[in-house]
Amino acid sequence: xxxxxxxxxxxxxxxxxxxxxxxxxxxxxxxxxxxxxxxxxxxxxxxxxxxxxxxxxxxxxxxxxxxxxxxxxxxxxxxxxxxxxxxxxxxxxxxxxxxxxxxxxxxxxxxxxxxxxxxxxxxxxxxxxxxxxxxxxxxxxxxxxxxxxxxxxxxxxxxxxxxxxxxxxxxxxxxxxxxxxxxxxxxxxxxxxxxxxxxxxxxxxxxxxxxxxxxxxxxxxxxxxxxxxxxxxxxxxxxxxxxxxxxxxxxxxxxxxxxxxxxxxxxxxxxxxxxxxxxxxxxxxxxxxxxxxxxxxxxxxxxxxxxxxxxxxxxxxxxxxxxxxxxxxxxxxxxxxxxxxxxxxxxxxxxxxxxxxxxxxxxxxxxxxxxxxxxxxxxxxxxxxxxxxxxxxxxxxxxxxxxxxxxxxxxxxxxxxxxxxxxxxxxxxxxxxxxxxxxxxxxxxxxxxxxxxxxxxxxxxxxxxxxxxxxxxxxxxxxxxxxxxxxxxxxxxxxxxxxxxxxxxxxxxxxxxxxxxxxxxxxxxxxxxxxxxxxxxxxxxxxxxxxxxxxxxxxxxxxxxxxxxxxxxxxxxxxxxxxxxxxxxxxxxxxxxxxxxxxxxxxxxxxxxxxxxxxxxxxxxxxx
Numbered sequence: 200x201x202x203x204x205x206x207x208x209x210x211x212x213x214x215x216x217x218x219x220x221x222x223x224x225x226x227x228x229x230x231x232x233x234x235x236x237x238x239x240x241x242x243x244x245x246x247x248x249x250x251x252x253x254x255x256x257x258x259x260x261x262x263x264x265x266x267x268x269x270x271x272x273x274x275x276x277x278x279x280x281x282x283x284x285x286x287x288x289x290x291x292x293x294x295x296x297x298x299x300x301x302x303x304x305x306x307x308x309x310x311x312x313x314x315x316x317x318x319x320x321x322x323x324x325x326x327x328x329x330x331x332x333x334x335x336x337x338x339x340x341x342x343x344x345x346x347x348x349x350x351x352x353x354x355x356x357x358x359x360x361x362x363x364x365x366x367x368x369x370x371x372x373x374x375x376x377x378x379x380x381x382x383x384x385x386x387x388x389x390x391x392x393x394x395x396x397x398x399x400x401x402x403x404x405x406x407x408x409x410x411x412x413x414x415x416x417x418x419x420x421x422x423x424x425x426x427x428x429x430x431x432x433x434x435x436x437x438x439x440x441x442x443x444x445x446x447x448x449x450x451x452x453x454x455x456x457x458x459x460x461x462x463x464x465x466x467x468x469x470x471x472x473x474x475x476x477x478x479x480x481x482x483x484x485x486x487x488x489x490x491x492x493x494x495x496x497x498x499x500x501x502x503x504x505x506x507x508x509x510x511x512x513x514x515x516x517x518x519x520x521x522x523x524x525x526x527x528x529x530x531x532x533x534x535x536x537x538x539x540x541x542x543x544x545x546x547x548x549x550x551x552x553x554x555x556x557x558x559x560x561x562x563x564x565x566x567x568x569x570x571x572x573x574x575x576x577x578x579x580x581x582x583x584x585x586x587x588x589x590x591x592x593x594x595x596x597x598x599x600x601x602x603x604x605x606x607x608x609x610x611x612x613x614x615x616x617x618x619x620x621x622x623x624x625x626x627x628x629x630x631x632x633x634x635x636x637x638x639x640x641x642x643x644x645x646x647x648x649x650x651x652x653x654x655x656x657x658x659x660x661x662x663x664x665x666x667x668x669x670x671x672x673x674x675x676x677x678x679x680x681x682x683x684x685x686x687x688x689x690x691x692x693x694x695x696x697x698x699x700x701x702x703x704x705x706x707x708x709x710x711x712x713x714x715x716x717x718x719x720x721x722x723x724x725x726x727x728x729x730x731x732x733x734x735x736x737x738x739x740x741x742x743x744x745x746x747x748x749x750x751x752x753x754x755x756x757x758x759x760x761x762x763x764x765x766x767x768x769x770x771x772x773x774x775x776x777x778x779x780x781x782x783x784x785x786x787x788x789x790x791x792x793x794x795x796x797x798x799x800x801x802x803x804x805x806x807x808x809x810x811x812x813x814x815x816x817x818x819x820x821x822x823x
Contacts, residue, residue, distance in 0.1 A: 201236040202228035202254070205245060205271075222659065222681065226250040233260040234280065237271060245271045246713065248658070248680055254280040258308070261286045261299065261315070270298045272738065274680065274712045279307040286312045286337075297338075300760065302712060302737040303369075306330075312337055319345055320737065320759045321369060328352025333361055343759065386493060386529040386553055388442045392422035398429025401473050406435035413440045426470045426497070433485055433499075434475045439492040441525065447496035450532055452556055472499045474520065474538075481563075483518030484543060490525030499535040504562075506595050511607045513562050513615075519543040523571075526550045535559035537586040537593075545569030545622060545647075554579060560586040562611065565618040565637075568653075570646040572625040581618050582635040583608045612636035613666060621677065622646055627655035637665040640684065643709075645673040652707055653677045661685070668698045668716070671728075674707040681713045686720030697722035701732055701754060708733035717742035723770075728754040730777045735759070747771065751778040758782045 203223070226247065228234040234252040237245075237260070250273075252258040258278035259271075278284065283306040284299065297315040304322045313334035322345040324330045329352040333340055337357040344367040355361050396412060399405045409424070409431075416422050421442025428448055439445050447470035477483040488494070505514040517539035521530060524547040534557065535541055541561045544552060548571045555577035559565075565581050568574050587595055587608055595608045618637040621627055623646015634640045640662030643652050652673030658680040662668040668684025684698040698716040705728040714736050716723050723741050726734060732754030739761040746768045752775040761782060772780055 200232045202231040202234045202252075203236070205235070205237045221245055223247045223250060224658070226252070229253040231255070233257050235259045236262070238262040246681065247271075247273045247276055248712075249275045251277050252280075253278075256280065257282040257285040259284040259299070261297075270300065272300045272302070272713065273304055274302045274737070275304065276301075277305045277307070281308065282311050283308045284310045284312070286315050286317075300738065302759070303710075312340065314338065316340070318760055319343070321345060321367075323369070324348060329354060333357050337361075341760075386491075386527065386531075388421040388423060388444050388491070388493075390420045390422045390442070392416070392419065393425055394422070395425045395427060398427045398470075399431045401430030401432055401471070403432055404434040405431045406433050406437045406476075409445075410437060413438070413443045413445065416443050417441050421491075428468050428470060431470060431472045432475070433472050436476060436484065437486045439486065439488045439494060441489045442491050444493040444495060445497070446494065447498075450496040452532060452534075452558075470497050472497065473502050474499055474517075475501070475503060477518030477520075477539075478503070479516055480518045481516050481540065482546075484522035484546075485518065485520050487522045487524055488528040488530070490549075491527045492525060493529040493531065494521075494533060495531040497533050499533070499538065500589065500591055501537050501539075502591065502593060504537050504539075504593060506593075506607065506611075511611065513539075513611055515539070516563070522546060523549050523552055527552070529553040529555075530557060531555050533557045534585065535561070536589050536591070537562065540564045540567075542566045544571045544574060545620075548572070553577070558582070558585055560584070560608070560612065560636075561616055561618070563615060563617070564620060565616065565634075567620040567622070568624040568627055570623040570625060570649060571627075573628070574624060574626075575628040576619070576630070576632060578631040580633045580635075581616070581637065582633075583612055584635070609636045609664065612638070613664065614638055617642050618662070618665075620644065621653035621655075623649050623651055623673075623675075624653040624655065624677075627653055627657075627677065629655070629657040630659055632657075632660040634662045635664050637662065639667045639670040640665045641669050641679075643669070643671045643674050643677060651675040656680065657682070664718075666696045667700050669709075669711075670700045670702075671707075671709060672702045672705050674705075674709045678709065679711040679714065682711060683715040683717070685718040686716065696720050697725040697749075699724040699726075699734060701726050701728040701734060703727045703729075703753070705729065705754075706731045708735065710735040710737065711739075713738045715740040715742070720747070722747055722749045724749050724751070724756055726751040726754050726756050726778070730754060733757070736761070741770075748773060751775065751780055753777050755779040755781070 231254045233256055234254040258280050300318040301322050302320050306322065306324045307326050309329055310331045314336045316338040317340045320343045324347045327349040330347055332354040333356060335356040337360065340357060340361040343364045346366045394412060394416060413424055416424055417440030424443060424445050426447050449469050474485055476485045499520060501517060503515060507514055519540045520535050520538045522543040526549050528549055529552060537560055539562050541559055542554065545567045548569055550572040552571060552574045558580040560583050561581055566576065613636050616637040617639045618634045620642040622644040645652055652675040654676040656678055661683045663685040665686055668686055686696055686698050698720055724734060730753055735757045737759045739758050748771045750773050774780060
């Protein structure tokens with residue numbers, strides 16, 4: 200009857216309605232009366248992505264939402280059935296701020312809208328009209344840049360509350376999202392035979408004895424080499440052979456084990472490697488993983504890495520800690536407190552790799568993926584904390600009295616670290632990553648042989664306390680969904696800081712769905728690309744506490760459903776002669792576009808949808 204029911208919230212201590220929030224990714228709900236049914240909820244932030252919804256009556260049915268500022272989003276979905284969407288039982292005094300938003304969706308049946316706010320941008324109606332029926336009690340309705348099969352037919356009974364733009368060619372459709380939740384459980388050796396290895400002393404090189412054990416295990420068909428709790432040393436390179444998994448006794452997040460059980464806090468309950476290999480050889484790799492080789496539940500620390508107390512510089516360079524060379528190789532539950540370079544998938548191009556639940560404080564590069572295909576990165580977190588908070592003798596003491604988190608290691612990583620680098624990666628799949636302190640959060644580069652940028656998706660991820668959230672030189676279809684970039688530049692003399700940076704050589708386009716930027720950055724975007732470059736942002740919330748001077752020297756920036764939550768600072772867009780800027784359904788109270796001769800390029804609806812006493816109210820074009 201109802202495939203997915205989002206229903207009544209509950210009062211907490213008599214005053215607070217608990218939010219009904221969630222992200223529904225890659226759902227398929229068919230052969231129901233209503234595929235998705237929404238009623239009587241405080242629905243603040245429900246999102247559907249890349250889902251197929253089909254119902255005999257409706258794909259999405261909304262009945263009497265009760266509270267203010269609810270919002271449900273549908274991105275890259277296909278909706279079909281009797282009606283694609285129905286809104287009924289409308290009560291203006293309760294429901295005036297309810298919003299349903301569709302971006303880059305496909306409809307094969309009409310929409311019947313009788314109340315509330317509705318936003319449809321860059322969508323396709325793939326059936327002959329009538330396409331929409333908009334009742335007289337509807338709120339604000341925006342239909343922008345969408346395409347209709349046959350003659351566009353809209354029954355508009357809401358008058359000028361309905362805003363319709365002419366159709367445009369599709370921007371960038373989001374690719375099918377193939378998040379394989381069982382992938383982590385399917386990567387394992389083909390045989391279950393196990394050999395337990397006693398711990399070392401943390402000083403004597405263990406690479407040679409471990410290598411002999413793993414060579415023998417691989418020759419016997421593969422299996423698990425299980426390290427006993429304790430300390431180990433790596434002063435020579437190590438190869439994890441085909442069909443062998445090197446694991447610790449705890450196959451779980453490692454970031455708490457070294458805090459609780461190292462040094463003066465007790466006996467180690469897990470495996471800690473002290474790494475001394477690769478010093479002054481940045482292209483070397485300490486551990487190499489062959490085909491179907493893996494590691495799980497290990498912790499690594501560089502005891503000789505130093506941080507100069509006066510210059511505040513990291514003094515030692517090392518090679519890569521890990522290098523994946525074989526298909527179906529995998530790394531799970533690994534922490535590296537202070538690697539110079541963490542994980543390399545660029546020197547070789549393995550396919551179908553998995554990196555999950557890993558973390559650390561990389562000082563130069565975090566994860567670099569070259570033209571490898573089908574690499575999945577799942578819940579990887581980089582943060583200066585992973586070195587700062589250890590109990591090792593070479594931990595960095597935070598001694599400089601600066602505002603907020605601007606301490607020694609944080610500043611180093613903010614000046615040097617590139618967290619995630621994708622150089623021509625093919626169908627990369629990144630989910631749930633987070634970065635705190637980096638120079639560049641996500642870097643998109645051309646591949647060494649193809650010359651093309653990366654493809655795939657990065658979803659539900661964030662970048663905090665960084666100079667650049669997204670740094671793009673090339674792209675070949677990689678998109679971002681449900682992201683936030685928190686950029687810091689208030690006290691930094693380098694003004695070239697921005698949430699999104701497009702390099703001058705870039706000629707490609709990128710789309711970001713549901714993006715929030717905030718912090719003290721100098722720019723939301725620095726668009727310096729070629730004329731063909733594009734940045735398309737659907738559902739954009741900008742909350743940067745600093746006067747912003749955004750640059751569009753070349754290319755196009757489109758903001759679709761945008762809101763700026765801070766009004767006391769000016770938001771300026773400087774445009775070059777070959778630049779284009781479009782804002783659809785935006786609330787940016789202090790936008791200034793220069794030079795004035797290009798203002799005709801600005802399709803800006805501004806605050807015309809707001810009553811004077813409702814400034815700042817979230818409407819159908821808002822970020823939830």
